[in-house]
Amino acid sequence: MTTRNKHFDVLIIGAGFSGLYMLIKARELGLSVKVIEAGGDVGGTWYWNRYPGARCDVESIEYSYEFDEELQQEWDWSERYATQPEILRYINHVAERFDLRSDIQFDTRVTGAHFNAEAHQWSVEMENGQTCTAQFLVAASGPLSVPLKPKFPGQDQFQGDIYYTGYWPHEGVDFTGQRVAVIGTGSSAVQSIPLIAEQADSLTVYQRTPAYVVPAHNRPLSTEERTSVKADYATLRTRAKEMHFALGAKYIQEETLMAEHSLEQRKSRLEKAWAVGGFIFLYAYADIMFDPATNHEVAEFIRGKIASVVKDPAIASILMSRGVVGSKRLCVGTNYYETYNRDNVSLVDINEFPLQGFTAVGIETPAGERPYDAIVSATGFDAMTGALTRIDIRGVNGDTLKQRWSEGADTYLGLQVSGFPNLFIVAAGPGSSTAFTNVIKSTEHHVEWIGDCIIHMRETGKHTVEAEPAAESAWVEHVQEVANTTLFPQEKSFYNGANVPGKARVYLPYVAGFPVYVQKCKDVASNGYEGFKLT
Numbered sequence: 132m133t134t135r136n137k138h139f140d141v142l143i144i145g146a147g148f149s150g151l152y153m154l155i156k157a158r159e160l161g162l163s164v165k166v167i168e169a170g171g172d173v174g175g176t177w178y179w180n181r182y183p184g185a186r187c188d189v190e191s192i193e194y195s196y197e198f199d200e201e202l203q204q205e206w207d208w209s210e211r212y213a214t215q216p217e218i219l220r221y222i223n224h225v226a227e228r229f230d231l232r233s234d235i236q237f238d239t240r241v242t243g244a245h246f247n248a249e250a251h252q253w254s255v256e257m258e259n260g261q262t263c264t265a266q267f268l269v270a271a272s273g274p275l276s277v278p279l280k281p282k283f284p285g286q287d288q289f290q291g292d293i294y295y296t297g298y299w300p301h302e303g304v305d306f307t308g309q310r311v312a313v314i315g316t317g318s319s320a321v322q323s324i325p326l327i328a329e330q331a332d333s334l335t336v337y338q339r340t341p342a343y344v345v346p347a348h349n350r351p352l353s354t355e356e357r358t359s360v361k362a363d364y365a366t367l368r369t370r371a372k373e374m375h376f377a378l379g380a381k382y383i384q385e386e387t388l389m390a391e392h393s394l395e396q397r398k399s400r401l402e403k404a405w406a407v408g409g410f411i412f413l414y415a416y417a418d419i420m421f422d423p424a425t426n427h428e429v430a431e432f433i434r435g436k437i438a439s440v441v442k443d444p445a446i447a448s449i450l451m452s453r454g455v456v457g458s459k460r461l462c463v464g465t466n467y468y469e470t471y472n473r474d475n476v477s478l479v480d481i482n483e484f485p486l487q488g489f490t491a492v493g494i495e496t497p498a499g500e501r502p503y504d505a506i507v508s509a510t511g512f513d514a515m516t517g518a519l520t521r522i523d524i525r526g527v528n529g530d531t532l533k534q535r536w537s538e539g540a541d542t543y544l545g546l547q548v549s550g551f552p553n554l555f556i557v558a559a560g561p562g563s564s565t566a567f568t569n570v571i572k573s574t575e576h577h578v579e580w581i582g583d584c585i586i587h588m589r590e591t592g593k594h595t596v597e598a599e600p601a602a603e604s605a606w607v608e609h610v611q612e613v614a615n616t617t618l619f620p621q622e623k624s625f626y627n628g629a630n631v632p633g634k635a636r637v638y639l640p641y642v643a644g645f646p647v648y649v650q651k652c653k654d655v656a657s658n659g660y661e662g663f664k665l666t
């Protein structure tokens with residue numbers, strides 16, 4: 132069934148984790164609802180990102196919905212960190228279990244949404260020419276859903292294949308016998324490089340900024356582990372939500388400051404955290420993201436690990452970041468540094484040998500031309516705002532969200548933008564803690580908050596909800612203030628728009644931690660949706 136000329140209470144953009152849960156919630160509230168999805172099926176980021184080694188770096192037992200006890204009891208994760216295919220199977224299972232596809236229109240891209248102030252509703256346009264209207268528009272379009280495709284000089288003349296990690300061919304790619312180049316060393320590259328190296332004849336990595344990569348120590352989950360988690364899933368979920376990043380419930384988020392420990396204790400603490408591995412490495416000391424001296428010592432520790440793994444000291448040195456740990460997203464990898472010991476792998480530091488461009492047969496740097504059969508661009512995303520600014524979203528005054536955010540994205544609580552009534556943003560990131568959390572927890576929190584807000588509106592006879600400019604400005608200021616008390620904004624990253632030429636440099640995530648953020652949202656709701664105008 133299409134959306135042509137129909138009216139819905141809620142129109143949702145995107146059928147990833149956020150869109151699907153929003154659909155379930157809207158149905159639960161008895162609202163008429165439709166999801167519009169550009170892809171051919173459910174999954175969002177997990178539908179598109181099919182590159183070799185794609186996994187979630189949040190542990191599988193936590194990277195799942197908790198809203199339905201039966202769902203979490205019936206699903207079994209096979210590994211500590213789930214692969215992309217397994218996550219996609221889970222999302223498909225959810226879609227089937229709750230019969231979600233009947234309310235989703237696939238292969239359809241939303242191109243425009245204009246608010247009609249008289250009718251209190253959004254007029255939505257799609258690429259295929261269809262239009263519809265909706266009282267509420269929910270952008271569940273994801274924080275990392277617009278892959279960047281930097282155009283390198285001479286790119287069109289390259290006769291080999293070019294792949295983007297964020298748009299990987301569904302049929303997969305066989306690199307056997309090929310000379311492959313990977314551009315980028317963020318999370319996607321860190322996951323794919325070891326597997327491409329195993330398959331390809333040769334692999335060259337072009338690195339602009341080295342990443343800090345903590346080992347995943349991935350392994351199969353035993354039946355005993357799964358049974359014990361399921362025996363009291365609620366406790367694990369509750370504990371996760373008490374943690375800064377809404378993940379790592381089985382571990383300790385240390386409250387010790389590094390200076391309270393002797394050198395020996397510090398070494399032992401960091402070794403222990405390294406042995407556990409994963410993103411929760413940042414929990415090893417309470418001040419890693421606050422005290423430059425602590426952060427520096429953690430960085431030295433990681434550099435020491437790189438030196439101990441990578442046999443060639445010159446390559447090890449190129450792989451060592453000198454930046455603030457955790458400011459660019461911490462990467463979680465398997466055999467990442469070890470891969471640089473392989474005879475068929477080489478590394479090019481493009482600060483020393485700038486990537487001048489592509490030629491018909493390969494890539495040119497001042498060191499000469501290197502021939503390739505395939506080039507993999509793992510160059511990241513127009514994060515947090517990209518999916519929304521690519522849609523012609525116009526608010527009450529006809530201004531576009533793109534214009535509005537041209538100097539930096541401002542939101543109230545990351546949920547709404549003043550001048551854009553009845554538009555909710557789910558787990559996208561600007562002004563919310565999403566980007567530094569287990570995104571599924573942020574998704575559930577946002578969807579439930581929005582659901583409660585809609586119930587409140589229905590009960591009080593309101594038609595529109597809109598962030599008030601003053602509350603929004605105060606929130607934006609607060610987000611910046613909090614960020615500036617930490618080391619999070621120190622490096623150039625997608626968190627501050629530095630990875631997209633011309634994008635406004637504003638630090639977007641709210642880094643006070645998930646529990647603080649949830650409490651703020653709760654307080655706003657219990658104070659009669661303070662800072663929102665309900666009319």
Ligand code: N01
Pocket residue numbers: 186187188189275281296314315316317318319320322338339340460481486509510511512625630
């Ligand atoms: O993207 P990135 P990603 N020339 O932006 C380089 C999530 N994710 O796709 O740092 C040369 O981190 C760029 O260099 P620099 C996760 O949140 C999650 O890897 O800008 N190089 C960088 O090295 C993650 O953080 C999982 O100097 C260029 C790389 O490309 C986020 O997605 C798995 C360049 C881009 O790294 C993004 O990760 C994978 C150019 N023109 C991803 N442009 C999970 O496990 C860019 N680069 C959940």
